[in-house]
Amino acid sequence: MMMMEAFGRGMHMAAATTMVFRSELQPMMTPEPVFSSSFSPSRQRDLIFIVNPQGCNGKTGRQWRKILPYLRSRLGKECNILESITSGPCHAIDITREAIREGADAVVAVGGDGTLHEVVNGFFWAGKPVTCQMKDLTHSTALGLIPLGTGSDFARTLRWKKDPREAIDRVARGLRSRIDVGVITGESFENHYFINVADIHLSAKAGFYASRYKSFGKLCYVLGALHAFMGHQNQDLRIKFNEGEWETWSRVTTVCVGNAKYFGGGMKITPNATPYSGNLEAVIVQNFKWHDFILKLQKLYNGTHLSLENISATSVLSIELEDISGNGGIHIQSDGEHLGFLPRKISVLPAAIEMIC
Ligand SMILES: Nc1ncnc2c1ncn2[C@@H]1O[C@H](COP(=O)(O)OP(=O)(O)OP(=O)(O)O)[C@@H](O)[C@H]1O
Numbered sequence: 001m002m003m004m005e006a007f008g009r010g011m012h013m014a015a016a017t018t019m020v021f022r023s024e025l026q027p028m029m030t031p032e033p034v035f036s037s038s039f040s041p042s043r044q045r046d047l048i049f050i051v052n053p054q055g056c057n058g059k060t061g062r063q064w065r066k067i068l069p070y071l072r073s074r075l076g077k078e079c080n081i082l083e084s085i086t087s088g089p090c091h092a093i094d095i096t097r098e099a100i101r102e103g104a105d106a107v108v109a110v111g112g113d114g115t116l117h118e119v120v121n122g123f124f125w126a127g128k129p130v131t132c133q134m135k136d137l138t139h140s141t142a143l144g145l146i147p148l149g150t151g152s153d154f155a156r157t158l159r160w161k162k163d164p165r166e167a168i169d170r171v172a173r174g175l176r177s178r179i180d181v182g183v184i185t186g187e188s189f190e191n192h193y194f195i196n197v198a199d200i201h202l203s204a205k206a207g208f209y210a211s212r213y214k215s216f217g218k219l220c221y222v223l224g225a226l227h228a229f230m231g232h233q234n235q236d237l238r239i240k241f242n243e244g245e246w247e248t249w250s251r252v253t254t255v256c257v258g259n260a261k262y263f264g265g266g267m268k269i270t271p272n273a274t275p276y277s278g279n280l281e282a283v284i285v286q287n288f289k290w291h292d293f294i295l296k297l298q299k300l301y302n303g304t305h306l307s308l309e310n311i312s313a314t315s316v317l318s319i320e321l322e323d324i325s326g327n328g329g330i331h332i333q334s335d336g337e338h339l340g341f342l343p344r345k346i347s348v349l350p351a352a353i354e355m356i357c
Pocket residue numbers: 052053054055056057086087088089090091110111112113114115116118148149150151152153336337
């Protein structure tokens with residue numbers, strides 16, 4: 001494969017909507033993964049490992065080099081192990097597209113949620129899944145993950161530890177399960193995909209500032225949030241759920257739309273979300289100040305914040321958000337990557353990707 005090196009180969013929505021009440025939030029059954037198939041044992045599999053050497057402040061690159069011997073011993077006999085080291089932001093997207101087009105059996109992201117996010121975006125091009133031209137229609141490339149980032153929040157929902165050996169064993173077993181992906185659309189905006197959490201306003205700014213504090217490890221997300229509160233103003237937003245009517249939500253601090261549960265280095269922000277459910281969980285926080293954030297931090301980490309008065313949650317297939325002030329300054333990010341400003345629509349693509357689980 002080109003470019004790759006082969007080894008051995010508030011509720012101040014005081015007027016609550018008809019759509020969402022905290023009290024209406026039904027306890028959800030947690031959907032479990034359905035394993036469909038494993039790799040064919042009859043031929044050598046092509047596994048592409050996309051490594052972000054700068055992940056976790058450079059620790060990802062060092063850990064990767066340490067685990068390579070184990071990877072080779074565990075997978076070297078039955079697989080072609082191909083390593084591709086990213087050269088900078090967005091490189092993983094191109095590598096993934098190329099690998100899928102060339103018929104790879106799996107593309108494995110080695111790094112944090114940012115690297116995983118780029119690999120997921122590589123599964124799509126021009127609004128459609130990327131496919132392999134050379135193999136039969138039943139062939140599909142699976143997504144794999146060796147979580148080695150600062151937060152590695154997506155892995156938490158699947159209850160995976162940041163243990164590279166455990167992750168390699170999972171890749172070796174090769175069990176696959178279809179997972180949902182979120183898609184963000186907007187006028188003059190290329191479709192953007194996410195696997196973990198998309199978020200708007202305060203927390204999107206927090207993600208941006210967190211990157212300045214990465215040397216503090218997971219604490220970078222709390223520091224980023226406190227930084228984001230400086231000069232922050234809660235804003236009135238227009239929100240539409242599931243293609244319904246537009247509703248006005250006042251003094252919105254942040255909106256988080258989860259395909260999975262955790263962000264910000266372990267905050268269980270969308271505690272009912274799972275990537276096997278066919279929908280997303282939208283959590284709307286209103287009228288929060290920086291001191292509320294500090295006082296409620298523990299609840300955010302353990303996922304009990306949905307019981308608070310100015311937090312609402314609902315399960316959605318799609319959610320559209322517009323800035324009422326019209327000044328265009330409401331930030332949006334997904335999986336920690338900054339994506340510009342509202343208006344945007346966020347929808348679920350059920351069972352869009354096969355993942356090695
Ligand atoms: N070679 C590179 N040099 C600099 N940045 C890179 C390189 N390759 C990828 N990146 C960027 O690094 C960003 C962060 O990487 P990653 O998410 O893997 O680590 P992290 O931020 O430590 O983990 P987490 O997102 O889980 O907190 C990615 O969004 C990606 O765009």
